[in-house]
Amino acid sequence: METMSEMPSTQTMDTILCCDCGIPIQPNPSNTCVDCLRSRVDITDGIPKSGNLLMCRNCERYHSPPNAWTKAALESRELLAICLKRLKSTLSKVRLVDAAFVWTEPHSKRIKVKIAIQKEVDGGTFLQQTFVVEFVIHNHMCNDCHRIEAKDFWNSVVQARQKTTHKKTFYYLEQIILKHKMHSTCTKLSENPNGLDFFYSSKQDARKFTDFLMSMLPCRYQSAQQLISHDVHTSTYNYKTTFSVEIPPVCKDDIVCLPKKLAQQLGNMDQLALCIRVTNCIHLIDFKTLQLCEVNGTAYWRNPFYSCSSSKNLIQYIVMEIEPIHNRQQKSGEGAKSHKHLLADCWVVKASELGINEDYVHTVTHLGHLLNPGDTVLGYDLRNSNQSNVELDKMKEQDVPDVILVKKVFGDKQRRRRRRNWKLRRLATNTASDDESFVGFMEDLEEDKEFRKNVDVYVDRSHVPTDTDDESMPKITLQEMLEDLTIEDDVDMAGNE
Structure with missing residues (x-):
């Protein structure tokens, strides 16, 4: 086979x-x-x-x-x-x-x-x-860039508004916009007394920027459309869209008077509270009990509240006596408390009346961990000020303190300004960086660790010589820049370390 x-x-x-x-x-x-x-x-x-x-x-x-x-x-x-x-x-x-x-x-x-x-x-x-x-x-220049260069073309505009006397929240908003480069697609910036206008060539970019603001601040918005042209043959419509974003008129270091219903919902807080920070929520502290709370945008616009006094009304006081409070009786239903502050009885006198008036004013403060006799502190004089707040008028007179202390004054401000070896970038519309309100914002960054987490700082050429420009400078932490500052050790940073 x-x-x-x-x-x-x-x-x-x-x-x-x-x-x-x-x-x-x-x-x-x-x-x-x-x-x-x-x-x-x-x-x-x-x-x-x-x-x-x-x-x-x-x-x-x-x-x-x-x-x-x-x-x-x-x-x-x-x-x-x-x-x-x-x-x-x-x-x-x-x-x-x-x-x-x-x-x-x-x-x-x-x-x-x-x-x-x-x-x-x-x-x-x-x-x-x-x-x-x-x-x-x-x-070859594309049509979009050609319209941008013309400086007069826009399809959508975002109007960010805050009706307040100072711009601390807007300075913070400016820094987070620069950090996330949300202004890169903006065709034009326009400054207004109560805010900024951001112009965009497409509605999608304006919508994206509006959503960014809603995630960074407790704000709300309304939209409106204006018909520009209409093609009856193809049923094509051309609209211009406006997004009006309203930011709460509450800033850092403001005294607010909460509605009674909202104060009970936040852990039976006292109606008078101090705003210590504004990020995606409004952070409040009860200076009488050290109770903390966060008010998000939904809760705020359901029960809005306003400032009784802003930082422009702060007055310098001299601490004469201070005594910590260790055994305070707690109220029922109290929420979380701050472990970075210390409750204390404090007797103060106005710096302008030191040596003239010996009638010391007593108040309860949350700054007991920082203050010592002889220190200078900023506070609000509610006894001699004219307040136009509906919720404050409803409160009993004995529940309203005469003085509310806000923050301690650290050293000489002019010396701190000369020794400051860092700077912040600014938007094109806000180039002035030496006004008092912006300098106060930079001091707040030095004194508050949580407040400066979302802010990028850069080396200042006037203090550190370098051949590189601001765009190519490496971003560093503010804590590294503060190492060369010769200010008091207890600055770091207003007890927030």
Whole structure:
């Protein structure tokens, strides 16, 4: 019986001679070798070996026919798709096998693409060929950048407003906008007495910025549309959209009077409270019990409250006597308390009446961990001030203290300003960085660790010489910058360490 091993292991294929050059080849429909077939037929005929690309120098986007502009990096899939789209009409009669970039100098304004194609020739023979197409980049301003440069085009505007006498919350808002680069798509900034206007070329960018503000501050907004044009044939409408964002008129170091219902919901707090910080919530402390609470945007706008006195009404007091309170009787239903502060009985006198008036004023303060006899402290004089607050008028007179202490004064402000070796970036509309309100905001950053977490600081050239510009400076922590400041040790930072 014949086995499989006795059969021949390989089979020899017949060969023929090329009809042009006569070399042995395997049979094919054209009876021609590859070299002779390529010399006679060029499958790249009709495909251009050079082309042009339009790039906007401002936004660094490439023109994608017919009207689109696409963001694409060098040697990226997006840029390769744009290049092949330029050759789409000429590549319709061949089969695209492969495409890849050939390295070129980035500043040469040249892009080379190596393309491999296949095509059927002479009734069944497939021929593959590789060639290089060179594209020259030309600068051309896109329509969006052209409108931005005109300075008068906008489709949507975000109006951020806060009706208050000082701008501490707006300074904080400015810093978090710069940190997250939310102003990069803004076409124009306009300053108003109560806030800022941010203009955008698209409604999506304005909506994104509005959502950003809602996540960073306890604010609310309303939107409105104005019809600009209407095409009756295609039912196309063109609107201009306005987002009006309202920020609560409460800032750091303000005294607020809570509605009685809201105070009970927050852990049976006293109606008078001190605002210690404004971030995505309003952080309050009861200076009589050290009770803390956070009021988010939903709770605030359901029961809004306003400032009784702002930081512009602060008065300097001198601490004459202070006695810590250790065994205070707790009220029922109290919430979380601050472990960074100390409750104390304090007797103070106005700095302007020191040595003249010996009638000391008694108050209960939360700054017992910082104050000592002889220290200077800022506070509100509620006894001699005219208050126009509805909730405060409803309170009993014996429940309203004569003086509310807010914060301790650390050293000489002018000396601290000269020794400050860091600075903050500003938006284009707010270039003045030496006004008193902004200097007060910088002092708050030094004195409050939690308040400065979302703020980027930069090296000040006037104190630290450097050859780099502000954009390329590495961001550092404010704690590192404060190491060279010669201020009191207990500054760090108003008991918030």
